[in-house]
Amino acid sequence: MISRPTLSRRGLIAGGGLLLSGCDRIVRQPTIEGWVEGAAGLHQPAQRLLLGRDALAREFREAEMSPTFRSNGNTEGDAAWAAHAADGFARWSLRVDGLVKRPLDLPLTALKAMTQRRQITRHDCVEGWSAIGQWQGPQLGQVLAMAGLMSTARFVVFHCADKTDDVPYYESIDLIDAFHPQTILAWAMNGRELPLEHGAPVRLRVERQLGYKQAKYVMRIELRDTLAGLYGGKGGYWEDVAGYQWYGGI
Amino acid sequence: MDEDKDFTPFKGRILREDSHAPRAPVRRHRLSTRLWHWINVLVLLVMAMSGLMIFNAHPRLYWGAYGANDDPAWLEFGAWTDAAGVNHGGITLLGHTFDTTGVFGLSRGADGAELALAFPGWMTLPSTYDLALARSWHLAFAWGLALGLAAYLLWSLVNGHIRRDLHITAAEWSPRSIARDVVDHLRFRFHDGAYGVLQKFAYAGVLFGLLPLMIASGLALSPGMDAAAPWLLDVLGGRQSARSLHFLGLCGIVLFVVVHLAMVLASGPVDQLRGMITGWRREGGRP
Numbered sequence: 001m002i003s004r005p006t007l008s009r010r011g012l013i014a015g016g017g018l019l020l021s022g023c024d025r026i027v028r029q030p031t032i033e034g035w036v037e038g039a040a041g042l043h044q045p046a047q048r049l050l051l052g053r054d055a056l057a058r059e060f061r062e063a064e065m066s067p068t069f070r071s072n073g074n075t076e077g078d079a080a081w082a083a084h085a086a087d088g089f090a091r092w093s094l095r096v097d098g099l100v101k102r103p104l105d106l107p108l109t110a111l112k113a114m115t116q117r118r119q120i121t122r123h124d125c126v127e128g129w130s131a132i133g134q135w136q137g138p139q140l141g142q143v144l145a146m147a148g149l150m151s152t153a154r155f156v157v158f159h160c161a162d163k164t165d166d167v168p169y170y171e172s173i174d175l176i177d178a179f180h181p182q183t184i185l186a187w188a189m190n191g192r193e194l195p196l197e198h199g200a201p202v203r204l205r206v207e208r209q210l211g212y213k214q215a216k217y218v219m220r221i222e223l224r225d226t227l228a229g230l231y232g233g234k235g236g237y238w239e240d241v242a243g244y245q246w247y248g249g250i
Numbered sequence: 251m252d253e254d255k256d257f258t259p260f261k262g263r264i265l266r267e268d269s270h271a272p273r274a275p276v277r278r279h280r281l282s283t284r285l286w287h288w289i290n291v292l293v294l295l296v297m298a299m300s301g302l303m304i305f306n307a308h309p310r311l312y313w314g315a316y317g318a319n320d321d322p323a324w325l326e327f328g329a330w331t332d333a334a335g336v337n338h339g340g341i342t343l344l345g346h347t348f349d350t351t352g353v354f355g356l357s358r359g360a361d362g363a364e365l366a367l368a369f370p371g372w373m374t375l376p377s378t379y380d381l382a383l384a385r386s387w388h389l390a391f392a393w394g395l396a397l398g399l400a401a402y403l404l405w406s407l408v409n410g411h412i413r414r415d416l417h418i419t420a421a422e423w424s425p426r427s428i429a430r431d432v433v434d435h436l437r438f439r440f441h442d443g444a445y446g447v448l449q450k451f452a453y454a455g456v457l458f459g460l461l462p463l464m465i466a467s468g469l470a471l472s473p474g475m476d477a478a479a480p481w482l483l484d485v486l487g488g489r490q491s492a493r494s495l496h497f498l499g500l501c502g503i504v505l506f507v508v509v510h511l512a513m514v515l516a517s518g519p520v521d522q523l524r525g526m527i528t529g530w531r532r533e534g535g536r537p
Contacts, residue, residue, distance in 0.1 A: 023375065023377070024376055024377050024378075027375055027376045027383070027387070028376065028383075033383070033386075035390075036383075036386045036387050036390045037386045039386070039389060039390035039393070040386065040389070042393065043389055047472070047474045047475065047478070050475070050478040050479070051474050051475075051477060051478040052478070055477045055478050056477060057473065057476065057477045058476060058477070058480050058483070060315070064315060064316075066316045066318065066320075066321065067320070067321070068318075068320040068321075069318075070318040070319055070320060122315060122316060122473075122489060124471075124473045124489065125308070125318075126307070126381065126385070127307035127308040127381065128304070128305070128307055128308035128310075128471075128493060129308050129310070129317060129318035129319070129490075130315065130316045130317055130318065130489050130490055131316050131318050132315060132316045207473070207477075208473050208474050208477045209473060209474070210473060238382075242380075242381070242382050243380075243382035243383060243386075244381075244382045244385075245382070245385070245386070248473075249472060249473060249474025249475075250389060250472040250474060250475070
């Protein structure tokens with residue numbers, strides 16, 4: 001037998017440390033990071049191919065709902081939002097503008113008067129947890145049809161009233177998800193008006209994507225041809241700040 | 251396949267102890283097996299380490315369709331401070347808490363500072379908390395795992411690897427044959443030619459059980475995939491069950507790798523490595 005050199009524990013730990021820093025150097029190397037993040041350009045078309053435009057997210061029965069639905073992210077909006085919240089959003093209205101033929105200001109009563117969709121769906125946080133809740137509101141597609149999209153419109157941007165360190169929350173989706181039948185502007189949750197911590201007066205439900213896409217405290221909907229030039233340019237608060245994938249279907 | 255004729259047919263049981271003198275080299279592993287093996291070393295390492303980082307974002311596991319902080323978890327990693335003001339890390343499994351300070355729940359970062367993380371930085375990719383980057387790596391390498399497995403299974407079906415080397419024969423299923431292989435393992439006597447029955451169980455279990463489970467349960471975590479293939483969740487018992495199974499599947503793969511490496515070490519690591527790199531081994535030879 002060939003005798004093997006014995007590795008000291010200290011040597012192993014030092015070796016481990018070297019491996020670790022070497023590992024992180026590779027992981028954080030810009031070219032490799034770009035390549036790995038670029039793979040998202042493969043995930044989205046592949047999933048869209050499997051998914052089609054109209055495949056529905058599963059809907060559940062009332063008995064299957066989470067006993068408590070965790071509220072996540074910011075649990076209140078800015079000062080202007082607080083003033084609206086104080087009078088029950090009676091003078092609040094949703095602005096729809098950008099690449100639309102007819103910019104709109106829709107009060108909460110108008111959203112409630114439209115044809116409603118009610119759905120019990122599962123909310124999946126990017127962190128891993130899930131909660132099942134009931135949502136109600138008009139389909140986003142209806143609102144967009146009212147405003148009339150210009151032919152150059154490609155993205156729907158949701159401007160929100162909540163801020164983190166003075167950076168406003170925003171999110172965006174493409175027109176496929178915007179006109180999906182389950183994509184609604186929810187003003188009610190679990191049979192009651194949307195609670196403040198869950199994004200009152202209105203939050204987006206885009207059911208085939210992760211939690212960070214479900215923008216809360218939606219104040220304004222803007223139709224755009226590109227996401228470039230808007231905040232960090234990546235199409236959402238978490239996309240800009242932490243590098244989350246813009247397509248939240250995975 | 252022209253490679254096939256190079257394989258030693260299974261003639262009785264060739265045991266390492268039977269032969270002390272080095273013999274002529276024999277063809278041990280096909281190119282497809284070697285290629286897939288080394289690709290998997292990288293892919294599984296990246297997926298496991300990035301997966302542990304993703305787990306760090308919400309270190310609780312549940313059964314069923316939903317599960318969040320207010321719901322009961324069957325496994326939870328956490329950190330707490332005791333009455334004396336000392337910080338601890340621990341795992342709570344089915345209601346029993348184990349103190350794992352220093353490794354799970356609470357560990358030290360590169361600068362020595364205490365960090366409340368389920369898995370310590372030296373186990374994760376990247377080594378400091380970054381859910382988005384870990385997801386990018388995990389999802390990019392998932393293609394390698396899924397396409398690699400599919401290609402390998404298909405090719406192994408075509409070239410006869412599954413039928414000839416992995417297929418567990420009726421005789422091998424007998425309790426006697428299994429007991430004999432267990433005894434051989436306990437005596438550190440290993441097959442040099444064809445795979446032993448325990449080896450076949452392990453390889454077939456990973457190939458047809460664990461890896462497909464990891465892929466299916468991983469896909470089931472995607473809300474988009476769940477809309478495209480709702481049956482995935484019916485099979486797996488809901489998204490949080492899928493997440494639990496994904497984690498347990500990883501534990502199974504880690505167990506396989508540990509046993510696999512132990513077997514390689516016990517049965518002549520240099521010759522085994524040579525076999526997996528060059529395809530050739532010395533029959534019954536010692537390193």
